[in-house]
Amino acid sequence: MQDKRIIKILQENVDFKLIAPNFENDKIGASYLFVSADEILAQSFLELCLQKFYCKNLKDDMPCLECENCIKIKNRTHLDVVYFGKGESLIKKEEIKYLLESAITKPFESEHKFLIIEKGENLSEITQNLLLKTIEDLPSFVTVIIFTKSISKILPTIKSRCQTYILKPLPKQSLIALLGSTEKSLHMVDVSDGILSKAIQYHEASNVFEDRYKFGISMLNAFSSSADMLKYVAYLNKNKEHLKDIFEIVQGVFYQALKGKIACTTDEKALAKIVRLCNDCCDLMEKNILTNIVIDKFLLGVLKIKLNRS
């Protein structure tokens, strides 16, 4: 995906301004580590940096997005940009061995090649140690880029050999520029809290988002006694395929309340506890715990905190 508006946001982004100058033939480094929990931001970032590197027709130091090379990067068909570790499972040794072989073969259609590990959090200690040997001694025509959601999963020995950049969440104004400033859009901007992937996900199904946002507001301001339980259980049961998404939005609502952006009568301490509870319930969903158990834990938890009995 390469939406013109996203590109505009990136071009004005402070992190992009810091990193993009590296992406020139005589300035490119041997290995980079990019840290971001925002998958779409990270992908868009990389795409634009690579386009800047290979573009045949730079305009004001920015890629034209239209030349043969820019299009190849966008379509992931450039022979000198190779992606590894796309899946959700641990990256296999064989894949890293293939990367090691790629690192010593010359580029095919340019002077420089990029080997990119998309989900560095899926590297085990063993595969990182394998990788380490390569990045210690890379030929000058190769750059290795590792993306990771979580820097804690990367060995210190790898970190010390990479130029590390932590991509910050986007400023609110950038997301408003992308989604608009209607009341609904502002809700999405608030709840996504600077995460581009979330903002786009909400925007693509805005009615679903608004429904869940209203549920979050109701949890915040109306849910106050066990007599209300049935209604809330029914809503969550009806949407049990999407509990994690709902918990994330409810968390966003309570977090905004905690920051004073949404009016409510619940005190700060309780709001903070509920934000953590939403987070815990998201984790439980990832662990495939029975939905009924998570729904009970969530609703009873919120109620207890609100009634100050936790």
Ligand SMILES: [Zn+2]
């Ligand atoms: Zn171009």
